[in-house]
Every structure is written in C-alpha cells, then in structure tokens.
Amino acid sequence: MVEPFRNYLTSKAAFTDAELEQLEARAITRKLKRREYLLRKGDVCRYMAFVVSGSLRLYRTDEAAQEHILRFAIENWWITDPESFRIGLPAQGTIEALEDTRVLLWSKENFELVKREVPAFHALENQLAGHYVDAQVNRLYTAISYSAEERYQEFVRAFPDFYQRIPLHMIASYLGVSRETLSRIRKQTGL
C-alpha cells in the first residue's frame, strides 16, 4: 500500500478502499537512483508514471546534442512521453530521475483497464488531461510572448516547489535560454 498515492487520490475525489486497492494492484512500483533512466529515447514508452517521491525530467535531444526539457515531475505528479505512450511509437524523449525516486507504473493496458474499472479515476484522469492541455497552451503562450526574464519570473511564481530543488541550468533548459543568460537574469532581478 502506497500512502502518498492514496492521499493524493482521496484529496482529488472520493474513492472506496476497494477502488484504491484496485488502482494499486494494477500498478508496479519501481525505484530509480539519481541519473537513472525511466525511459530512453528510441524505446517505446510503455508506462504512465505517478511520482511517489523524488523528481524526474522529460527532455529531448537535438542534432547538436543539446537537451531541452519539456517537463519536470515531483511527488504527486504524473509523467510519461505522451506521444509514445499513446501510439506506441519509439519515444523522442528521455525520462531521467533527478533524485532517488519512487514511481508507480501502469502499462497502457492496465491504465485503460483501471479507467474502466474505476469510473471516478476515469473522471479524474479526464480532468487532469484537460488541465494538462491548458497548462501546455499557457506555456506555449509565454514562450512566444514573453522575454526570458518574464518567463523566469513566471516559472518561479508558478512552481515555487521546483525552483528550490532543480538545478538552475535545467530551469534554463526548460525556459529555452542558456544557463549563462539565466544566471545574469537572476543577478539583475535578485533571484
């Protein structure tokens, strides 16, 4: 039984004990050491992951071997390579643990199954998916509309939990600026 996952679910909606057990029964647990990969570029992303503890990043690598971070995830966040998980094609992204991390994993089959078995979870998942789309649109909007400095301030505002824990050069990568530029922005604005 995974306490943090249960707490997360019950904070979001009403679930019976039987449902909670059902959800956990369909998942497998996995521990990752810092720097370990949950998904390697080119492999099919077979799992939807819930972060029990620790943190991860999803990034893509360009022709010049530069890494560009698409998403962070800490406790109580979900993470996967959406395209690869959905269609079963080789992933463009890599998922790597930033700290020692514990995740719950559902295969696509089990994830679909458990959504059918537990309607409240299906509803929650729909809500999260919608929310994810909105967040994605907002991030795109800031990317095309705001300066590097404004994007950084927005990041700190929106994710205070992240910026205490995640190396600055990764935040720079997430924002689409060089680490040097981010360093200078921070100096100018006073963190």
Added chain:
Amino acid sequence: MVEPFRNYLTSKAAFTDAELEQLEARAITRKLKRREYLLRKGDVCRYMAFVVSGSLRLYRTDEAAQEHILRFAIENWWITDPESFRIGLPAQGTIEALEDTRVLLWSKENFELVKREVPAFHALENQLAGHYVDAQVNRLYTAISYSAEERYQEFVRAFPDFYQRIPLHMIASYLGVSRETLSRIRKQTGL
C-alpha cells in the same frame, strides 16, 4: 446537409447516414465575414467549431496590446478556446475570421451529447484530442529549441496550406518573432 463535414467524417472513420444526420442536427451553422469575431476575449467560449470553409485565428493579447497567435484553423479543422470551453470561464483568447468563413458549432452540452450518441465520433474525438496534445508538445519543443529561421522552415514544411493564405505578419506572431525579422529571414533563405 453540409457536404464538406460529411466528407471529412467519412474520410476519418465509418459513419452511418443516421449518425451523420445526428451529428449535424446537434450543430448550428454560422457565417462570419472577414474580421468578424467568433469569440471575444472575456466572453465564455460556448462552442466547439468545425471550419466548413474559410479560416480563423485564435490569439491572446498581452499588456502591451500585442497579439500572439496560438492557432490557425482552415477547412476541416476544429477550433475553440480549450480552457474556456472546458471549464466555462471567461476566455483569455479571441477567435477571429481571417476570411469569410462558414462554421458548424456545437454547444458543450450538444457536443457531450453527440459523443454519447455516436460512439464512432467519440473515438474520433479522442484521437484528435491526443493528436492535438502531441502537436502542442512539438510546437513547444520547437519554440524553446529552435532559432526563428528553423521555426519558420518547420512551419512552411508542416503547413504548406497555411502559408499561402495567411498574412506573413500573422505567421510571425504565431512563431513568436517580429514581422520585420520574418521578412528578413525570408529574404535570406529565399521564401
């Protein structure tokens, strides 16, 4: 009966005549003149729109009154303000016709209803929503990883239909660069 909509649907999946009629019966038709608004910032986005003919843009306006285009739509595309349509909150975005345009509109209630009534449409909608997320992620990736020139080339490659029809300053807005910069990029690369 709306031919282009029927052609679109039957090209995507198998629908019976009854289903096609059902789908159309739940929609209303609307004609927009060039520059006319389908949605104004601050109003609730009540409709999911299918573009029968013409074209539209979805954009947001920042504090400096600059417009930033989040999405274009031409024939056979869907468009709405996703956040406002989903939660019923005032829209941050504006939807405006770029040409004289014909759309089919479903209210949220009718859209949900018709998905329940026509399972094949529900499945199609799920597929499109997934595809939309993937496209959104890819666009974000190009925004944080590529130069203005690379983003333009990618745009032309991905949307040859658009760039013949849409004013360049709007493409610049979509890409997140000034119109002057786009003009210079085009000169350098030879369109």
Added chain:
DNA sequence: CGATTCTTTGAAAACAGTCAATCTGTGTGG
C-alpha cells in the same frame, strides 16, 4: 481610385548565445 493593410528596408539599440575561465559546494576514496 483612395484608403487601408501588408511587406520590406535601414540604422541603432537591446537582447541572448558562445567560449573560456573562475568560483563554489559536495561527495568520494585514500
């Protein structure tokens, strides 16, 4: 045609990236 919209151009300034060096803190092995 006249008005508006759209596109291009030039010059200057602001912004961001690169390269190279240095500084900091952390943790590991001897």
Added chain:
DNA sequence: CCACACAGATTGACTGTTTTCAAAGAATCG
C-alpha cells in the same frame, strides 16, 4: 580528515541575433 574530482553557478569579453523605430514601397479592398 584531507585532497581531489565533479557538478553546478557565475563572470567577462565577444559575437551574433532579434527588436525597435521610422519610413517607404507594394498589394488589396471597397
């Protein structure tokens, strides 16, 4: 416990890209 390696952060000098402002040219609409 120290020395060393390593990852992360900062800084300076330089280069390159992009924006801004102002103006003019081209295309299109009514």
